[in-house]
Amino acid sequence: MNNRKRQVIVASQKLFVEKGFQNTSIQDILDESHISKGTFYNYFASKNECLIAIIAKGREEADVRKHEMLIGQDPKDKNILAKQIAVLMQINRDQNLIPIFESIFHSGDPELKEVVMRFHLNELNWLAKRIVDIYGEESKPHCYDAAILTFGMIQHMLHIWKITREDSLDPVLIVKYVIQQLDAILPAQIEKGEHFLGCDLAKYLHENFKHKYVTKEYLVEQLNGFSEGLIEDDLQAGKEYTACLIKSLREETIPYYIIEAIVLPFNTSFKGTKHAAEAQEIANLIWLFIKQNNNLNILNSN
Amino acid sequence: MNNRKRQVIVASQKLFVEKGFQNTSIQDILDESHISKGTFYNYFASKNECLIAIIAKGREEADVRKHEMLIGQDPKDKNILAKQIAVLMQINRDQNLIPIFESIFHSGDPELKEVVMRFHLNELNWLAKRIVDIYGEESKPHCYDAAILTFGMIQHMLHIWKITREDSLDPVLIVKYVIQQLDAILPAQIEKGEHFLGCDLAKYLHENFKHKYVTKEYLVEQLNGFSEGLIEDDLQAGKEYTACLIKSLREETIPYYIIEAIVLPFNTSFKGTKHAAEAQEIANLIWLFIKQNNNLNILNSN
DNA sequence: ATTCATTTTATACTCATGGTACAACTTTTT
DNA sequence: AAAAAGTTGTACCATGAGTATAAAATGAAT
Numbered sequence: 075m076n077n078r079k080r081q082v083i084v085a086s087q088k089l090f091v092e093k094g095f096q097n098t099s100i101q102d103i104l105d106e107s108h109i110s111k112g113t114f115y116n117y118f119a120s121k122n123e124c125l126i127a128i129i130a131k132g133r134e135e136a137d138v139r140k141h142e143m144l145i146g147q148d149p150k151d152k153n154i155l156a157k158q159i160a161v162l163m164q165i166n167r168d169q170n171l172i173p174i175f176e177s178i179f180h181s182g183d184p185e186l187k188e189v190v191m192r193f194h195l196n197e198l199n200w201l202a203k204r205i206v207d208i209y210g211e212e213s214k215p216h217c218y219d220a221a222i223l224t225f226g227m228i229q230h231m232l233h234i235w236k237i238t239r240e241d242s243l244d245p246v247l248i249v250k251y252v253i254q255q256l257d258a259i260l261p262a263q264i265e266k267g268e269h270f271l272g273c274d275l276a277k278y279l280h281e282n283f284k285h286k287y288v289t290k291e292y293l294v295e296q297l298n299g300f301s302e303g304l305i306e307d308d309l310q311a312g313k314e315y316t317a318c319l320i321k322s323l324r325e326e327t328i329p330y331y332i333i334e335a336i337v338l339p340f341n342t343s344f345k346g347t348k349h350a351a352e353a354q355e356i357a358n359l360i361w362l363f364i365k366q367n368n369n370l371n372i373l374n375s376n
Numbered sequence: 377m378n379n380r381k382r383q384v385i386v387a388s389q390k391l392f393v394e395k396g397f398q399n400t401s402i403q404d405i406l407d408e409s410h411i412s413k414g415t416f417y418n419y420f421a422s423k424n425e426c427l428i429a430i431i432a433k434g435r436e437e438a439d440v441r442k443h444e445m446l447i448g449q450d451p452k453d454k455n456i457l458a459k460q461i462a463v464l465m466q467i468n469r470d471q472n473l474i475p476i477f478e479s480i481f482h483s484g485d486p487e488l489k490e491v492v493m494r495f496h497l498n499e500l501n502w503l504a505k506r507i508v509d510i511y512g513e514e515s516k517p518h519c520y521d522a523a524i525l526t527f528g529m530i531q532h533m534l535h536i537w538k539i540t541r542e543d544s545l546d547p548v549l550i551v552k553y554v555i556q557q558l559d560a561i562l563p564a565q566i567e568k569g570e571h572f573l574g575c576d577l578a579k580y581l582h583e584n585f586k587h588k589y590v591t592k593e594y595l596v597e598q599l600n601g602f603s604e605g606l607i608e609d610d611l612q613a614g615k616e617y618t619a620c621l622i623k624s625l626r627e628e629t630i631p632y633y634i635i636e637a638i639v640l641p642f643n644t645s646f647k648g649t650k651h652a653a654e655a656q657e658i659a660n661l662i663w664l665f666i667k668q669n670n671n672l673n674i675l676n677s678n
Numbered sequence: 679a680t681t682c683a684t685t686t687t688a689t690a691c692t693c694a695t696g697g698t699a700c701a702a703c704t705t706t707t708t
Numbered sequence: 709a710a711a712a713a714g715t716t717g718t719a720c721c722a723t724g725a726g727t728a729t730a731a732a733a734t735g736a737a738t
Contacts, residue, residue, distance in 0.1 A: 078714085096398070099695060110716045111697085121696070191539055198536070222536050223529045223557060230528025234500070235573055237493055238580040251572050255525060258564035259557050270553050271537055278540040380685090401724055412687045417726070679738105686733070697721085704715070 079117045082107045087128050095125060119342050122186050129171060130361075133193045136165045140200070149207040156253055158204070159224075160246035162197070163232060167245065192358075198222065199279050209260050216263045218272035218279075220256060227252045293363055294323050296356055303349065312349070315340035319360070334364055381419045381429075384409045389430045397427060421644060424488050435495045438467045442502070451509040458555055460506070461526075462548035464499070465534060469547065494660075500524065501581050511562050518565045520574035520581075522558060529554045595665055596625050598658055605651065614651070617642035621662070632666055639663065 085107030089098040100121060104111055118124040140158050147154050165171070175190050201221040206214050213220070231248045263269070301316045315336050322333050337360050344353035387409030391400040402423060406413055420426040442460050449456050503523040508516050515522070533550045565571070599622045606615055617638055624635050639662050646655035 101695075113715055115697075116714075195539070222532055223554075226528040226530070226532025226535075227525045228528070229532065230524055231573065233528075234524050234577065237497070238573075238577055248572075252525075255561050255564075258560045262557075262560040270550075271533065271540075275536065275540055403724075415686055418685075423725070692727075699720075706713070
């Protein structure tokens with residue numbers, strides 16, 4: 075059942091890493107995971123959706139591990155930050171995500187682009203906050219600039235290193251090296267008092283991630299509004315998904331797995347209708363809600 | 377004749393910028409440039425080769441303009457460097473090359489990858505040398521590291537800025553901002569006396585670009601060696617190309633256009649044979665030889 | 679102006695791939 | 709055992725890269 079889906083994800087991920095996204099055909103995936111085409115399209119609406127699932131899994135994993143590593147540790151410890159970033163990069167590398175990110179970002183469809191961008195900005199936001207943790211409040215005006223520069227340096231270092239050497243250097247070395255540079259950059263910036271893209275980016279992130287701290291109530295409200303907008307002509311399936319989501323959210327202990335399972339069909343069932351955009355937006359909200367709540371669980375349980 | 381080829385290049389470049397490489401079909405190119413499929417494949421062996429031609433043109437242009445800008449100027453002037461890099465980025469942006477680079481680098485075929493990588497490392501090499509110009513001999517042990525970090529910072533800044541804002545900020549601002557960071561990074565590095573990837577990269581570049589200063593004599597020598605390795609079973613075409621190249625190189629005034637025209641068929645004619653790798657290597661040598669000589673002409677004429 | 683070679687076009691084809699449709703089969707649930 | 713859900717295999721469509729080739733246009737040489 076759901077095992078099948080994971081089986082497909084594992085197989086296709088392996089192939090994407092080995093051969094790249096474009097160079098992996100559906101047939102390759104079918105052969106590798108020993109399933110039929112019908113089954114594949116039963117779980118994923120397209121090859122892209124399959125990739126999105128893989129990316130999402132990677133980000134999820136990265137988020138979890140980032141959180142885990144900070145638990146009980148000093149947030150000001152630069153070594154912890156280095157390890158956190160290194161883990162992130164390791165996951166990216168292992169899963170060959172950065173290249174896939176980049177390659178999709180410009181040649182792929184808008185939907186994939188949207189997803190990748192969201193994850194990317196999310197990570198930037200995280201690093202900016204961590205930088206404030208470490209370098210103090212006075213670094214706040216420069217934290218986004220510093221985050222951008224840091225990721226830029228790390229990614230390019232990794233890139234070049236991957237090109238020129240075939241051996242497997244520990245990414246943590248690169249990250250530490252780059253953080254060293256940050257030690258030189260940030261004080262100089264603070265002294266000068268200038269900032270660059272930081273301001274715009276912060277505003278942008280605020281606008282695009284304001285729903286990050288989405289509450290259950292807000293979600294129900296949105297879904298109710300959406301539900302009322304549906305007319306008789308709409309698909310029965312869509313109505314049922316909507317109703318189920320509302321019901322699930324109102325339960326005492328929220329059945330996250332059910333919600334997670336329904337979000338995708340909910341979204342796809344409105345594809346091509348006039349509700350498509352709204353449904354997409356709500357689906358994103360729910361994703362963020364689940365993710366946020368997972369993180370909370372981890373934090374609470376420790 | 378050759379006009380036709382440029383016509384195709386211009387048209388397909390426009391389309392690649394607008395719609396992306398993957399999203400542009402051959403048919404689109406044919407419609408845009410008002411030629412037939414036959415003609416297209418008369419000039420380019422594939423869509424990839426067409427892209428390679430575009431990229432090569434862009435790099436060529438960037439090289440020329442970089443050179444032009446430095447003529448009669450103080451090599452130590454940081455503003456000149458900023459402008460040079462900005463021009464480079466501008467060309468990249470205008471032609472949408474960075475995204476294409478990235479997207480090809482990982483999902484494209486090995487040949488494209490090779491070409492892109494070569495250009496990339498070439499630019500890195502250039503920047504490293506410019507950094508030594510500006511920051512003096514003592515920066516030499518760190519110049520490659522600094523070049524990597526600089527490109528990383530610039531590209532990521534551009535990337536994020538492109539995502540979050542739709543208006544067209546002057547790239548020179550970003551470059552100047554990043555060079556500011558370099559002012560903080562390099563002295564700290566010099567003081568510490570550490571270097572990182574720099575050493576490896578320098579070695580790698582040396583190995584892979586040692587033929588950058590390839591002489592005519594060296595080329596003829598290589599070709600003769602290659603020619604002697606050919607046996608009767610080999611294709612007649614390949615033999616003729618080889619002989620023609622040797623003959624052309626020995627002429628008083630070297631017929632560059634002829635050589636340029638023959639390199640590609642020369643290379644492809646040995647595809648799939650046991651000489652493929654060697655032919656590829658020689659083809660690359662010749663490319664570099666032509667490029668180097670073009671640059672020299674420009675330098676001499678000023 | 680005629681001839682001959684090259685270039686260009688138009689058209690029709692092959693092949694690979696993403697995606698759809700569906701009837702038959704298997705497994706799980708009840 | 710029966711119904712429901714999941715799975716398979718097969719056949720199909722559309723698109724797009726690349727090949728093949730005969731006919732038409734172009735252009736230079738005699």
